Amino acid sequence: MLDKRPAARLANLWDEAKVATMSEPEQLLYRSNLLGSDKRITNYGGGNTSAKITEKDPLTGEPVEVLWVKGSGGDLGSIRLAGFATLYMEKLKGLKRLYRGVEHEDEMVGYLPHCTFNLNPRAASIDTPLHAFVPRKHVDHMHPDAVIAIATAENSRELTAEIYGGEIGWLPWKRPGFELGLWLERFCRESPEAKGVVLAGHGLFTWGETARECYETTIATINRAIEWLEAKTAGKPAFGGPVRPVLPAGERQAVAERLMPAIRGMISGAEWKVGHFDDSDAVLEFVGSRDMERLAALGTSCPDHFLRTKRTPLVVPFDPARPDVEQTVASLAGALEEYRKGHAAYYERCRRPDSPPMRDPNAVVYLVPGVGMITFAKDKATARVSAEFYVNAINVMRGASGVSSYVGLEEQEAFDIEYWVLEEAKLQRLPKPKSLAGKVALITGGAGGIGRATAERLLREGACVVLADIDEHALAATDEEFASRYTCDQVRSVRLDVTKEEDVARAFAHATREYGGLDILVSNAGISSAAPVDETELSLWNRNMEILSTGYFLVAREAFRLMKKQNTGGAIVFIASKNGLAASPKASAYCTAKAAEIHLARCLALEGAEFGIRVNTVNPDAVLRGSKIWSSEWRQQRAAAYNMSPDELEEHYRKRSLLKLSVFPEDVAEAVYFFVSDASAKSTGNILNVDAGNAQAFTR
Incomplete structure (x- = not known):
């Protein structure tokens, strides 16, 4: 949201003392990180920076001009020097002789690797010519909401001339590429x-002869747009x-908690989706407004x-x-189907002979x-970033519609970028998704030995993991x-006492x-106790039953409720015991x-199938x-049961096993x-012993 407070002005964070000892590439990196650290300047992964730097040619030893420019797919806020592509300026300028016109500009991307300086493996982005052909040493290309609000006004x-005079110029829409350069x-x-x-x-280009001049x-330029918009929109709804x-915050969350698994279940077809919920002030202002549907439809x-x-959006x-x-849940299937039909019609209207096949037709927002x-996407980071980008779009629509009429990108142009061959x-170059990508797991006892190891294993396979444990210190x-x-x-992470219904529901x-939503439950919360039966107090008996039987029932029941709402199946694993x-x-x-726990799992396998x-x-x-x-008194108790010292227990168990x-x-x-993986997709109601072999525990 365009903050109306003075703090909305961007601060000049340039530190000349810090820059004094930096090389030119390091100054470019410093400038890039400063700009990318503020989402009012550019969004995650958006925009790019460059510098034309004199380098020593590794072949001739002669000084040559080299373009350092953010490489493809990088993020300015987190980029490092290795994230910049480096290209010979002389070769980039020479590409003009090969250019056959706007109808063939995509082929120019294939020439960029031939311009690489010093065998740099970082791929150059489609925006490289935009930086190369600006005859200034330092160039910034940013996506600030305030400036894009001006850029998308009718x-x-x-408006650009009114705000900046001749200091900042204006160019009509043109898809990024060689021609725009x-x-x-x-x-x-x-x-x-x-x-x-x-x-x-689209956005803003600025330049300067030094890194500092370009940054400032x-x-x-962005601050001037912020100030102008504030003055023009003051007092206007x-x-x-x-x-x-x-709705109040609690009710908003409750609605989201009901809608999200229902939507997720209906759109997780070709790939699993992970969700993100945003009820920030900017979003609430937009979704409660008169013009929301009209502006959203403009794109x-x-x-x-x-x-x-x-x-x-939908x-x-x-x-x-x-x-x-x-x-609302009952109406979702129809609403989603209409959106999918709309996207398919958009694809058919705009497709080119060489257009890629239609991608997932479901909404993201x-x-x-x-x-x-x-928002829903293939992973949490992408879902979160998608939400951030739509907040950027909301800010842009607010500014543009507050001083003029907001204009969305023409449909064919939007399609040609969305389904651009490049x-x-x-x-297609993205790595293959990991086996649990898009899956969500909740692990009780997640801060303990088995819980931590399980979380690690699932995280390595791309799952999102919710750690649940009663031990707050270990959990943190x-x-x-x-x-x-x-x-x-x-x-x-979430603190969870599995014996309390309200805790389980909250988790x-x-x-x-x-x-x-949820795809995987690993029920692992544990307790241990040892005592002769005539010395076993009722409280000890009840405590075991509360955690290992009732607790497992409560978390499984809640998982069943959620998985049935989602309607995409699920995998539940009980960590029992020999x-x-x-x-x-x-x-x-x-x-x-533990025996009750095992039999509960069998019963649930019947109901869940x-x-x-x-x-x-x-x-x-x-x-x-x-x-x-085992770090509690259980170790001493088990050692006493076998008439040995606690230090001898691990070796005793090893020797007792069949596999030693x-x-x-x-x-x-x-x-x-x-x-929980597809390797066991046809297994339910099973018991897998991980005990190095114990004949007493053979299940058959």
Whole structure:
């Protein structure tokens, strides 16, 4: 949202003392990171920066001019030097002699690798000619909401002149590529005093003779647009003003928690989808406004926006004035089918002879009046970034419609970018998805030895994991560790006491709100106890039953409820124990609870089969390493039961096994992965022992 406070101005963060010792490439990197760190300047992965730097040719030893430019697919906020492509300027200029005209400009991309300097493996982006042909040493191309609001206004050229005079020029819409690079070059030759140019429907180019000058021109240009828009829109209601009530935060979350698994189940066909929910002020203002449907139907304009959001969103048929979530859920199938038909018709209207096949026709963005915005994509990061991009689009529509009329990109132009052969080639180069990509798992006891190892195994296969544990300190540490080793998007955590219904419901609601649903439940919360039966207190007996029997029932019941709403099946794995099949001395409460757990899994396998919900059991034995159970008095109790010291216990268990091997958390995690992966797609009601061999626990 265009913040009305003075803090909305971009700060000049340039630190000359820091830059003084930097090389020219390092100054480019510094400038890029500063610009990319603020989403008001450019969105994630959007925009690019460049510098023309004199380098020593590795072959001739002679000085040559080299273009350093952000490589394909990079993000300015996190880019490092290795993320920049480097190309000979002389060779780039020479490409003009090979150019056969706008009808053939795509072929020019194939020549860019021939211009590579110093064997740099970083691929150059389609925007390379735009930077190469601007006859200035430093160039920034940004996507600031405030400037794109001007760029997408009906009278964009006149507004640009009113705001900037001749200091910043204007060019009409042109798809990024070789031809636009020539346009920019011609503009600079004809307007030598200009410091930049607004590209209609797209964004901003600025330049300078030093890295600092270029950076400060970019900041000043964006700030001037922010200030002008503030003055022009002061006191005016955005988007025609509010016409729908905004539900309280708790009710918004409850609606999202009900809608997300239903939508997810209906769109996870060709690939699994992960969701993201956004009820920020900017989103709520838009979805509650009079003009929301009209503006949404116009589609986004900036290519960076609609490549991640699709051209238009789906407006969910929900009335916050008379909220009926179940009626909305019932209407979703029809709404989604209409959207898919609309996308198919758009594809047929606009397709070219060489267009790639139609991709997933489902919406990415779902606007829910009075509630917020839901986005779905192949993974959490992409869903979150898609939401961020649509917020950018909302900001653009607010600004443009507040001072003029917002104009979306013409349909054929949008299609030609969305289904661009070059864009398709980029998609085809993406690595193959991991085996659990798009899947969501919840692991109880997630901060313990087996839970951590299981989380690690599923994370490595691309799953999103919700760690649930009653130990808040261990939970926070595990969350932090995995977030740093994988990504913050891929891991969530929630405190959970599996014996409390309200805790269980809250944990599953959290998973749903964060990721859109659930595909995998690993029920692993544990407790241990040992005592002769005549010394077993009722409280000890009940505690075992509460956690290992009732707790497993409660989390399984909640998983069934959620998976049935989602209607895409699911995999549930109980972590039981060898003791559930083979009796152990002086552990009747524990063994009985584990036996109940195993039989509960069998019962659930019968009930779940109709809905594609598979329920299987992994039976570990003597997993001492990393276990919170075995670091408790249970170790001493089991050692006492076998008349040995605690230090002798692990070796005792190893020798007792048929294979004479110790069992580790990672071994159990591998069994869990088998049961939740497609490798066991035809298995349910099964028990897999991970105990290095114990004849007493043979299931047959």
